[in-house]
Amino acid sequence: MKIFVTDTYEQMSRKAANIIAAQVQLKPNSNLGLATGGTPVGMYKQLIKMNEENDINFENVRTFNLDEYYPIDKNNDQSYYTFMNENLFKHVNINEENTNIPNGMADNIEEECKNYDNKIEVAGGVDIQVLGIGHNGHIGFNEPDGIFTKETNCVELTQTTINANVRFFNSIEEVPKKALTMGIGTIMKSKKILLLASGEDKAEIIRIMIEGNIDPKVPASVLQLHPDVTIVLDKKAAGKLSL
Numbered sequence: 001m002k003i004f005v006t007d008t009y010e011q012m013s014r015k016a017a018n019i020i021a022a023q024v025q026l027k028p029n030s031n032l033g034l035a036t037g038g039t040p041v042g043m044y045k046q047l048i049k050m051n052e053e054n055d056i057n058f059e060n061v062r063t064f065n066l067d068e069y070y071p072i073d074k075n076n077d078q079s080y081y082t083f084m085n086e087n088l089f090k091h092v093n094i095n096e097e098n099t100n101i102p103n104g105m106a107d108n109i110e111e112e113c114k115n116y117d118n119k120i121e122v123a124g125g126v127d128i129q130v131l132g133i134g135h136n137g138h139i140g141f142n143e144p145d146g147i148f149t150k151e152t153n154c155v156e157l158t159q160t161t162i163n164a165n166v167r168f169f170n171s172i173e174e175v176p177k178k179a180l181t182m183g184i185g186t187i188m189k190s191k192k193i194l195l196l197a198s199g200e201d202k203a204e205i206i207r208i209m210i211e212g213n214i215d216p217k218v219p220a221s222v223l224q225l226h227p228d229v230t231i232v233l234d235k236k237a238a239g240k241l242s243l
């Protein structure tokens with residue numbers, strides 16, 4: 001694992017954007033695995049700026065998002081489809097047809113999940129997967145469990161995750177209770193992983209993920225087994241590491 005610690009959230013975001021830009025410069029038709037949530041918003045802002053200044057070209061880039069609530073209409077304000085449009089896609093020269101997010105209204109969930117994994121495979125796999133991390137160690141929506149899930153699947157969200165996401169909705173009742181998520185196996189197949197975390201509230205889970213045992217009760221701990229992981233933290237999130 002390569003670990004970078006920056007002073008501020010803005011610096012963390014810039015570093016992450018530079019890593020993505022370098023990936024796309026070296027391979028213009030990269031497949032980027034993307035995340036939603038608060039953490040990558042600053043990185044997306046930097047990428048938009050770089051795109052305006054012609055420092056990154058999304059023309060031939062394909063994207064695969066980690067997850068989507070279920071059920072949710074893609075045009076709902078809180079869908080991850082809307083999030084990605086608002087925070088990145090509509091501001092850069094990406095071809096909408098090259099963007100992929102699990103369908104939160106799929107009739108047949110199993111088929112949707114299988115097709116999503118197939119689509120990634122047919123595209124040649126994810127070159128670099130951006131991840132945030134939940135306070136309980138989830139990556140994507142892979143919650144603490146007895147086993148590491150393999151493929152894209154439909155999960156019940158834990159109360160911790162529902163509580164953490166209520167900030168984006170009008171009330172707790174509105175937060176969907178399920179989600180479609182890339183499995184741990186799907187994430188681990190990515191050629192590179194870029195995990196970001198900021199803030200003191202993430203310091204404990206970052207310590208456990210990096211310095212603790214590999215345990216499906218801390219889904220992100222599996223990343224210790226991945227051969228190419230870069231972690232970018234602001235100094236608050238790195239505050240409990242014994243590095």
Ligand code: F6R
Pocket residue numbers: 034035036037038039040066067131132133134138139140141
């Ligand atoms: C988002 C995702 C989640 C978030 C995690 C952290 O697509 O899959 O795992 O990365 O919940 O969320 P924030 O960044 O809001 O703290």
